[in-house]
Amino acid sequence: MKNKFRNNNSAIKAGDLILTEQPFTFVLSSKEKGSRCDNCLEKGKVLKCSGCQFVHYCGRTCQKDAWPDHKWECVNLKRVSPKVIPDAARMLAKIINKLSRGDGHSYRAFYSGTSFRMWKDLMSHYSDLKADMKRMDHFTSLCGTLHEFLKDLSLPNTVELMGLYGRMIINSFTILDIDMNSIGTGVYLAASILDHSCSPNAVATFDGKTINIRATKDMTYLDWSQIRISYIDLMKTAYERQTELLDNYYFLCQCDRCLDDAQNKMMHAAECLNTDCDNPVSIPWKENCQLVKRLEISEVKSYDSTIQTHSNDDSEVKIGGLVNENVTEDVVRCNECGTKYTEKHVEQFIKTMEFTELHLQNMKEASVAYVDVCKYCLERQEGVLHPLNVLHAQTLDHAFDALIQVQLWQNACMYAEKLLPCFRFYYGDRHPLLGLLHLKYGKILLYKMNLNEALEQFKLAEKILKITHGDKHPLYREQLVPLLRQAMIESNQ
Numbered sequence: 001m002k003n004k005f006r007n008n009n010s011a012i013k014a015g016d017l018i019l020t021e022q023p024f025t026f027v028l029s030s031k032e033k034g035s036r037c038d039n040c041l042e043k044g045k046v047l048k049c050s051g052c053q054f055v056h057y058c059g060r061t062c063q064k065d066a067w068p069d070h071k072w073e074c075v076n077l078k079r080v081s082p083k084v085i086p087d088a089a090r091m092l093a094k095i096i097n098k099l100s101r102g103d104g105h106s107y108r109a110f111y112s113g114t115s116f117r118m119w120k121d122l123m124s125h126y127s128d129l130k131a132d133m134k135r136m137d138h139f140t141s142l143c144g145t146l147h148e149f150l151k152d153l154s155l156p157n158t159v160e161l162m163g164l165y166g167r168m169i170i171n172s173f174t175i176l177d178i179d180m181n182s183i184g185t186g187v188y189l190a191a192s193i194l195d196h197s198c199s200p201n202a203v204a205t206f207d208g209k210t211i212n213i214r215a216t217k218d219m220t221y222l223d224w225s226q227i228r229i230s231y232i233d234l235m236k237t238a239y240e241r242q243t244e245l246l247d248n249y250y251f252l253c254q255c256d257r258c259l260d261d262a263q264n265k266m267m268h269a270a271e272c273l274n275t276d277c278d279n280p281v282s283i284p285w286k287e288n289c290q291l292v293k294r295l296e297i298s299e300v301k302s303y304d305s306t307i308q309t310h311s312n313d314d315s316e317v318k319i320g321g322l323v324n325e326n327v328t329e330d331v332v333r334c335n336e337c338g339t340k341y342t343e344k345h346v347e348q349f350i351k352t353m354e355f356t357e358l359h360l361q362n363m364k365e366a367s368v369a370y371v372d373v374c375k376y377c378l379e380r381q382e383g384v385l386h387p388l389n390v391l392h393a394q395t396l397d398h399a400f401d402a403l404i405q406v407q408l409w410q411n412a413c414m415y416a417e418k419l420l421p422c423f424r425f426y427y428g429d430r431h432p433l434l435g436l437l438h439l440k441y442g443k444i445l446l447y448k449m450n451l452n453e454a455l456e457q458f459k460l461a462e463k464i465l466k467i468t469h470g471d472k473h474p475l476y477r478e479q480l481v482p483l484l485r486q487a488m489i490e491s492n493q
């Protein structure tokens with residue numbers, strides 16, 4: 001299927017689809033094995049491939065469609081069985097195979113009537129990879145697996161293989177299902193032209209394995225060098241975002257948002273002790289907690305953009321970030337109303353931050369959110385952390401999910417109300433996760449028969465999802481629209 005794209009010269013409105021593309025290569029996540037089709041990625045009843053007994057298809061059409069790509073993999077998966085090949089090794093093997101067959105090297109992915117990208121156009125960050133111990137360990141272990149997995153296929157030499165590996169990791173998209181959960185990985189040659197911003201003007205969503213890029217802001221015309229999506233979860237401090245992007249993509253993000261002091265100040269703020277004042281108060285609470293505006297230039301890992309250069313010529317680059325204007329003569333006070341913090345208050349804030357951080361880390365490692373732990377953290381945060389403090393926002397997010405799991409609807413509603421401003425602050429007004437939060441909250445309200453409130457949430461979800469997903473997307477058409485109708489009928493509107 002050919003890519004679809006927008007004409008460059010016409011004005012772009014928020015919600016316009018600017019690119020639709022099929023993957024160059026993709027893999028279904030192994031955690032989804034047996035519950036989704038390995039070809040269309042749809043959830044449902046699937047049957048094992050009789051050859052390898054490893055991949056699954058929802059029917060004959062998908063099996064036939066996948067066969068040219070699966071043929072060589074089928075034999076190899078069968079040979080190494082019962083050993084399970086890691087997803088990244090399968091993906092790299094698919095890339096090697098695609099490039100060694102027919103059109104792999106010459107395949108052109110168009111993003112306008114005349115412009116296209118080929119595999120060779122993707123950035124590999126070769127020299128950064130070589131200097132990155134963690135990535136080199138991963139690469140070495142993948143090479144071992146590949147030699148065992150692709151016994152009969154002659155592998156490229158190590159330098160070439162590392163180029164392929166680099167292009168794969170720098171340009172891969174995480175394929176998300178309707179609820180924004182990760183279900184696979186794909187390389188999309190045209191969509192991989194898109195650079196990152198923490199305040200993006202476009203969004204990537206998926207319908208099965210098809211990627212759709214939509215504008216989330218109006219633009220006078222389509223200039224691909226100005227389109228930005230977000231590569232990472234945005235509910236983080238600027239320091240965390242910059243570090244993650246440097247570690248994984250080898251560039252220092254200097255977007256407006258990373259350099260916005262007012263926003264950054266909010267993210268680790270305490271609540272003002274004066275209940276009439278909603279000003280965020282920053283209290284230093286651990287080394288490096290201060291937001292990094294710009295890192296020392298020597299720490300910035302180089303990047304070599306093939307389509308554009310990102311200027312990085314600021315000579316005033318320093319480490320350490322913001323001066324804390326709330327701390328004068330060792331006394332912390334609110335710089336809006338002047339309320340003074342005692343040592344006891346400062347200590348309480350630091351302990352709450354440390355306690356929350358520890359529990360969030362534990363839940364992350366266990367990949368589970370515990371209702372009691374979240375509730376206890378939130379109780380301690382009450383009146384201490386600012387309502388938009390990032391650790392408070394992350395706790396609320398975990399708490400909301402955990403409460404839905406155990407069907408404690410009343411509490412879930414209470415947390416959803418507090419979580420919505422946090423989502424708006426961290427993700428922006430036109431983000432799929434904000435749309436989904438309105439939808440989930442609306443469903444709970446509908447279940448509780450709070451019909452008018454439910455309708456209000458569905459309408460808010462509609463406004464966002466129409467832009468981020470479009471009205472043809474299954475999330476919009478099959479989930480939101482029926483709920484919206486039901487809420488309208490039941491509330492007589």
Ligand SMILES: C[S@@+](CC[C@H](N)C(=O)[O-])C[C@H]1O[C@@H](n2cnc3c(N)ncnc32)[C@H](O)[C@@H]1O
Nearest residue numbers: 123171192193194195196249251303306307310
């Ligand atoms: C998927 S590629 C994006 C397209 C890439 N610029 C190109 O020309 O092929 C990801 C790489 O682009 C660069 N990049 C993306 N966003 C950037 C940004 N905001 N500032 C600087 N470099 C960025 C980084 O080198 C990153 O590893």
